[in-house]
Amino acid sequence: MMSHRQGIIARRFSKRLHMSNKRSNGKFFIGIAVAVMVPLFCYLVVNEMSKGKVNVPHYYNAERVDNSKAKPDTIYHQVADLVLTNQLGQKVSLNNDLKGKMLVIDFFFTTCTSTCPQLTKNMWMLQTSFKKDNRKEISLDTTVQFISITVNPEHDSFPVLRAYADRYGANHDHWWFLTGDKKTIYDYARNELHLPVGPGDGGAEDFIHSDKFVLLDKDRYVRGYYDGLNAKEANQCTEDVVMLNMEWKHGKQ
Helix, strand or coil, X not given: CCCHHHHXXXXXXXXXXXXXXXXXXXXXXXXXXXXXXXXXXXXXXXXXXXXXXXXXXXXXXXXXXXXXXXXXXXXXXXXXXXEEECCCCCEEECCCCCCCXXXXXXXXXXXXXXXXXXXXXXXXXXXXXXXXCCCCCCCCCCCEEEEEEECCCCCCCHHHHHHHHHXXXXXXXXXXXXXXXXXXXXXXXXXXXXXXXXXXXXXXXXXXXXXXXXXXXXXXXXXXXXECCCHHHHHHHHHHHHHHHHHHHHHHC
Protein backbone atom coordinates (compact mmCIF):
# COMPACT_ATOMS: atom_id res chain seq x y z
CA MET A 1 0.00 0.00 0.00
CA MET A 2 1.36 3.46 -0.93
CA SER A 3 2.47 5.58 2.02
CA HIS A 4 1.45 9.19 2.49
CA ARG A 5 4.96 10.38 1.52
CA GLN A 6 4.99 8.16 -1.59
CA GLY A 7 1.61 9.57 -2.57
CA ILE A 8 2.94 13.12 -2.36
CA ILE A 9 5.98 12.22 -4.47
CA ALA A 10 3.77 10.47 -7.04
CA ARG A 11 1.48 13.48 -7.30
CA ARG A 12 4.44 15.86 -7.71
CA PHE A 13 5.92 13.64 -10.41
CA SER A 14 2.59 13.46 -12.22
CA LYS A 15 2.23 17.24 -12.06
CA ARG A 16 5.75 17.80 -13.43
CA LEU A 17 5.13 15.25 -16.19
CA HIS A 18 1.91 17.02 -17.12
CA MET A 19 3.69 20.41 -17.24
CA SER A 20 6.53 18.95 -19.30
CA ASN A 21 4.05 17.49 -21.77
CA LYS A 22 2.31 20.85 -22.03
CA ARG A 23 5.63 22.58 -22.80
CA SER A 24 6.53 19.93 -25.38
CA ASN A 25 3.13 20.20 -26.99
CA GLY A 26 3.46 23.98 -27.02
CA LYS A 27 6.79 23.82 -28.82
CA PHE A 28 5.36 21.29 -31.27
CA PHE A 29 2.40 23.48 -32.17
CA ILE A 30 4.62 26.58 -32.46
CA GLY A 31 6.81 24.64 -34.88
CA ILE A 32 3.77 23.61 -36.90
CA ALA A 33 2.53 27.22 -36.96
CA VAL A 34 5.85 28.51 -38.25
CA ALA A 35 6.00 25.79 -40.91
CA VAL A 36 2.59 26.64 -42.34
CA MET A 37 2.55 30.41 -41.79
CA VAL A 38 4.19 31.58 -45.04
CA PRO A 39 2.36 29.14 -47.37
CA LEU A 40 -0.91 29.94 -45.60
CA PHE A 41 -0.27 33.66 -45.91
CA CYS A 42 0.44 33.21 -49.62
CA TYR A 43 -2.76 31.21 -50.06
CA LEU A 44 -4.84 33.83 -48.26
CA VAL A 45 -3.35 36.62 -50.35
CA VAL A 46 -4.07 34.75 -53.60
CA ASN A 47 -7.57 33.91 -52.46
CA GLU A 48 -8.41 37.45 -51.42
CA MET A 49 -6.82 38.96 -54.53
CA SER A 50 -9.11 36.83 -56.65
CA LYS A 51 -11.96 38.62 -54.90
CA GLY A 52 -10.31 42.02 -55.27
CA LYS A 53 -10.21 42.55 -51.51
CA VAL A 54 -6.51 42.77 -50.65
CA ASN A 55 -4.94 46.18 -50.02
CA VAL A 56 -1.42 45.90 -51.38
CA PRO A 57 1.36 48.27 -50.21
CA HIS A 58 0.75 51.73 -51.59
CA TYR A 59 3.09 53.95 -53.59
CA TYR A 60 5.29 56.63 -52.03
CA ASN A 61 6.75 59.95 -53.18
CA ALA A 62 4.13 61.49 -55.44
CA GLU A 63 5.66 63.89 -57.99
CA ARG A 64 2.68 65.35 -59.82
CA VAL A 65 -0.89 64.81 -60.94
CA ASP A 66 -1.54 63.99 -64.58
CA ASN A 67 -4.75 65.75 -65.63
CA SER A 68 -4.52 64.76 -69.29
CA LYS A 69 -7.00 61.92 -68.80
CA ALA A 70 -10.66 61.93 -67.83
CA LYS A 71 -9.67 60.74 -64.37
CA PRO A 72 -6.63 62.52 -62.81
CA ASP A 73 -3.74 60.15 -62.16
CA THR A 74 -1.01 60.62 -59.53
CA ILE A 75 2.50 60.12 -60.92
CA TYR A 76 4.96 58.68 -58.41
CA HIS A 77 8.74 58.90 -58.40
CA GLN A 78 10.40 56.02 -60.24
CA VAL A 79 13.81 55.33 -58.72
CA ALA A 80 16.76 55.78 -61.09
CA ASP A 81 19.51 53.24 -61.62
CA LEU A 82 22.54 52.96 -59.36
CA VAL A 83 25.84 51.39 -60.42
CA LEU A 84 28.26 50.41 -57.65
CA THR A 85 30.73 47.65 -56.74
CA ASN A 86 29.59 44.66 -54.70
CA GLN A 87 31.51 42.60 -52.13
CA LEU A 88 32.83 40.33 -54.88
CA GLY A 89 34.43 43.23 -56.72
CA GLN A 90 31.81 43.22 -59.49
CA LYS A 91 30.35 46.38 -61.02
CA VAL A 92 26.60 45.95 -60.72
CA SER A 93 23.53 47.88 -61.84
CA LEU A 94 20.48 47.74 -59.58
CA ASN A 95 18.02 48.28 -62.40
CA ASN A 96 19.70 46.30 -65.19
CA ASP A 97 21.36 43.38 -63.41
CA LEU A 98 18.37 42.96 -61.09
CA LYS A 99 15.65 43.58 -63.64
CA GLY A 100 12.44 41.81 -62.65
CA LYS A 101 13.36 41.59 -58.97
CA MET A 102 12.19 43.57 -55.96
CA LEU A 103 14.83 45.24 -53.79
CA VAL A 104 15.09 45.71 -50.04
CA ILE A 105 17.72 48.38 -49.38
CA ASP A 106 19.45 49.64 -46.26
CA PHE A 107 22.48 51.85 -45.48
CA PHE A 108 25.25 51.02 -43.02
CA PHE A 109 29.00 51.14 -42.47
CA THR A 110 31.25 48.32 -41.27
CA THR A 111 32.84 50.14 -38.32
CA CYS A 112 29.47 51.09 -36.82
CA THR A 113 28.98 49.65 -33.33
CA SER A 114 25.58 51.18 -32.51
CA THR A 115 22.65 50.40 -34.83
CA CYS A 116 24.29 48.76 -37.85
CA PRO A 117 24.89 45.31 -36.31
CA GLN A 118 21.21 44.96 -35.42
CA LEU A 119 20.19 46.38 -38.79
CA THR A 120 22.34 43.78 -40.54
CA LYS A 121 21.01 40.96 -38.34
CA ASN A 122 17.46 41.89 -39.28
CA MET A 123 18.41 41.96 -42.96
CA TRP A 124 19.89 38.49 -42.46
CA MET A 125 16.52 37.45 -41.01
CA LEU A 126 14.84 38.65 -44.22
CA GLN A 127 17.34 36.71 -46.31
CA THR A 128 16.60 33.58 -44.27
CA SER A 129 12.84 34.08 -44.71
CA PHE A 130 13.17 33.77 -48.49
CA LYS A 131 15.41 30.75 -48.80
CA LYS A 132 14.45 28.64 -51.76
CA ASP A 133 12.10 25.78 -50.98
CA ASN A 134 11.10 23.69 -53.98
CA ARG A 135 8.20 22.22 -52.03
CA LYS A 136 6.44 25.58 -51.97
CA GLU A 137 4.24 26.71 -54.81
CA ILE A 138 5.84 30.16 -54.61
CA SER A 139 9.62 30.50 -54.29
CA LEU A 140 10.75 34.05 -53.63
CA ASP A 141 14.52 33.76 -53.58
CA THR A 142 14.60 34.78 -57.25
CA THR A 143 12.05 37.54 -56.70
CA VAL A 144 13.77 39.75 -54.14
CA GLN A 145 17.36 41.00 -53.72
CA PHE A 146 18.77 42.43 -50.50
CA ILE A 147 21.01 45.48 -50.84
CA SER A 148 23.21 46.99 -48.11
CA ILE A 149 25.02 50.18 -49.18
CA THR A 150 27.90 51.61 -47.19
CA VAL A 151 27.81 55.30 -46.25
CA ASN A 152 31.56 55.22 -45.60
CA PRO A 153 32.96 54.07 -48.96
CA GLU A 154 36.41 55.57 -48.29
CA HIS A 155 36.96 52.86 -45.68
CA ASP A 156 34.60 50.14 -46.87
CA SER A 157 36.34 48.74 -49.94
CA PHE A 158 34.91 45.61 -51.52
CA PRO A 159 37.32 43.26 -49.62
CA VAL A 160 36.20 44.90 -46.35
CA LEU A 161 32.58 44.39 -47.38
CA ARG A 162 33.30 40.75 -48.29
CA ALA A 163 34.65 40.06 -44.81
CA TYR A 164 31.66 41.84 -43.24
CA ALA A 165 29.18 39.93 -45.41
CA ASP A 166 30.80 36.62 -44.49
CA ARG A 167 30.63 37.52 -40.80
CA TYR A 168 26.85 37.86 -41.09
CA GLY A 169 26.25 34.80 -43.22
CA ALA A 170 25.24 36.66 -46.38
CA ASN A 171 24.32 34.73 -49.49
CA HIS A 172 26.50 36.55 -52.03
CA ASP A 173 24.06 35.82 -54.85
CA HIS A 174 21.03 37.31 -53.15
CA TRP A 175 22.48 39.89 -50.74
CA TRP A 176 24.84 42.52 -52.09
CA PHE A 177 26.98 44.87 -50.02
CA LEU A 178 27.84 47.87 -52.19
CA THR A 179 30.50 50.56 -52.24
CA GLY A 180 31.48 53.31 -54.67
CA ASP A 181 31.43 57.07 -55.13
CA LYS A 182 30.21 58.81 -51.98
CA LYS A 183 28.33 61.61 -53.74
CA THR A 184 26.53 59.09 -55.93
CA ILE A 185 25.50 57.03 -52.90
CA TYR A 186 24.32 60.04 -50.90
CA ASP A 187 22.40 61.46 -53.84
CA TYR A 188 20.65 58.11 -54.27
CA ALA A 189 19.66 57.99 -50.59
CA ARG A 190 18.35 61.56 -50.55
CA ASN A 191 16.91 62.19 -53.99
CA GLU A 192 15.94 58.74 -55.25
CA LEU A 193 14.86 56.90 -52.09
CA HIS A 194 13.84 60.13 -50.32
CA LEU A 195 15.21 59.05 -46.96
CA PRO A 196 14.75 61.68 -44.22
CA VAL A 197 18.47 62.17 -43.58
CA GLY A 198 18.68 65.96 -43.90
CA PRO A 199 20.39 68.08 -46.56
CA GLY A 200 23.97 67.57 -47.69
CA ASP A 201 26.28 67.49 -50.68
CA GLY A 202 28.03 64.16 -50.17
CA GLY A 203 31.26 65.97 -49.34
CA ALA A 204 33.91 65.14 -46.76
CA GLU A 205 31.89 66.58 -43.86
CA ASP A 206 28.60 65.04 -44.93
CA PHE A 207 27.40 61.86 -43.22
CA ILE A 208 24.08 60.04 -43.24
CA HIS A 209 22.95 57.30 -40.91
CA SER A 210 19.52 55.77 -41.54
CA ASP A 211 17.90 52.79 -39.84
CA LYS A 212 15.30 52.29 -42.58
CA PHE A 213 14.66 49.37 -44.88
CA VAL A 214 13.30 50.59 -48.23
CA LEU A 215 11.24 48.27 -50.43
CA LEU A 216 11.28 48.87 -54.20
CA ASP A 217 8.94 46.94 -56.47
CA LYS A 218 9.94 45.43 -59.81
CA ASP A 219 9.21 48.70 -61.59
CA ARG A 220 11.38 50.61 -59.08
CA TYR A 221 8.67 52.45 -57.21
CA VAL A 222 9.06 52.80 -53.44
CA ARG A 223 6.40 50.61 -51.81
CA GLY A 224 7.51 50.62 -48.19
CA TYR A 225 9.67 52.16 -45.47
CA TYR A 226 10.34 50.07 -42.34
CA ASP A 227 12.21 50.50 -39.08
CA GLY A 228 15.08 48.11 -39.73
CA LEU A 229 15.79 47.79 -36.00
CA ASN A 230 12.29 46.54 -35.26
CA ALA A 231 11.71 42.82 -35.85
CA LYS A 232 7.96 43.33 -36.21
CA GLU A 233 8.42 45.89 -38.99
CA ALA A 234 11.04 43.67 -40.65
CA ASN A 235 8.43 40.90 -40.66
CA GLN A 236 5.94 43.33 -42.22
CA CYS A 237 8.48 43.89 -44.98
CA THR A 238 8.53 40.14 -45.74
CA GLU A 239 4.73 40.09 -45.90
CA ASP A 240 4.71 43.09 -48.24
CA VAL A 241 7.19 41.34 -50.55
CA VAL A 242 4.83 38.37 -50.73
CA MET A 243 1.86 40.62 -51.45
CA LEU A 244 3.68 42.58 -54.15
CA ASN A 245 4.75 39.34 -55.76
CA MET A 246 1.13 38.23 -55.80
CA GLU A 247 0.09 41.62 -57.17
CA TRP A 248 2.60 41.29 -59.99
CA LYS A 249 1.51 37.73 -60.85
CA HIS A 250 -2.16 38.68 -60.63
CA GLY A 251 -1.57 41.63 -62.95
CA LYS A 252 0.11 39.35 -65.52
CA GLN A 253 -2.89 37.04 -65.71
